[in-house]
Amino acid sequence: MLRTALIVALSTFALTMAASAQGADEKVIVLQYAADNPSDNAQLPTVPQLGDSVPDTVALQQVPGNSNLVYFYYDGEPVLVDLKTRSIVRIGQ
Secondary structure, eight states, X not given: OHHHHHHHHHHHHHHHHHHHHHHHHXXXXXXXXXXXXXXXXXXXXXXXXXXXXXXXXXXXXXXXXXXXXXXXXXTTEEEEEETTTXXXXXXXX
């Protein structure tokens, strides 16, 4: 029984790590696309921070083949945004 619990725990851990790695890879791909396809800088009342919600007034740029992450530029740097929540998930290179 203990062995089965250990196997289940390790399997769950491995799946969680794989999902985390996939999310990181996805951010790198979107970041590279954003770097290759810059847009005009967004005008925001404050400097964007991780986790901030992006106002509807900011035009978000789509990435072909990716429906989860979008981006905009602020102060010459790409800012990655989760499209579902409009929250900032990465700033800059």
